[in-house]
Amino acid sequence: MSLYDDFIKYSIKILQQRIFDEQKIGKRVGNINILKARLKQAEVNLEKYLTRIISETNVTSLSDLFISISGTMEKIEQEQIQGKVNIMTMHKAKGLDADVVFIVGAEKQFIPGKNLGESEGDERRLFYVSITRARHSLFITYCKERIKEQRYLGSESGKSKRQLTPFLEDSFLKPEYIS
Numbered sequence: 001m002s003l004y005d006d007f008i009k010y011s012i013k014i015l016q017q018r019i020f021d022e023q024k025i026g027k028r029v030g031n032i033n034i035l036k037a038r039l040k041q042a043e044v045n046l047e048k049y050l051t052r053i054i055s056e057t058n059v060t061s062l063s064d065l066f067i068s069i070s071g072t073m074e075k076i077e078q079e080q081i082q083g084k085v086n087i088m089t090m091h092k093a094k095g096l097d098a099d100v101v102f103i104v105g106a107e108k109q110f111i112p113g114k115n116l117g118e119s120e121g122d123e124r125r126l127f128y129v130s131i132t133r134a135r136h137s138l139f140i141t142y143c144k145e146r147i148k149e150q151r152y153l154g155s156e157s158g159k160s161k162r163q164l165t166p167f168l169e170d171s172f173l174k175p176e177y178i179s
Contacts, residue, residue: 090130101134103127106142109154111165127167140173 050065059065086098093101105111112123131138143150145160152158164175 090126093130093133097133097135099135100137101130101139103130103138103140106140106165106168107154108163108165109156109159111167113155124167127165140168142175144177 053059053068054065057064057068059068088096090103106127111127112120115123131140142164143162146153146162147160154162
């Protein structure tokens, strides 16, 4: 081979690499444009959401708005009223019992969710404690499919198909499907 042939091969290799790099850059620019559009839509959705909260709650300050958005669940959990519906996390249910208990969202993506290994055992025990809180009736719900924003919840973010928690797979409890 001559020096000329080597030069041509090297030049072709460099040009091929540049073309490949430009294609990758083009894909990245496309991804960035998609991300920008999604962020813009999220901003619009957030503005609509906050506007609705402001109009429904008549908040007059930023701190009141933050309380309306985030601080309510913890306060609700602390208010356990006899003879009323009480909403609480599984952690708050420890040591309590009720005539009727609903466990909502008993999906593999939430229970155990991302907690695998040793912490999966903790999730199993917590689920057991939750099940045993019911004195008379126990209702366990889960979705076979989540749509829109809800598909981003849980350990498999973005996937809409859901499965029943594996903690119930071998139990005597069999799901009834309601459309």
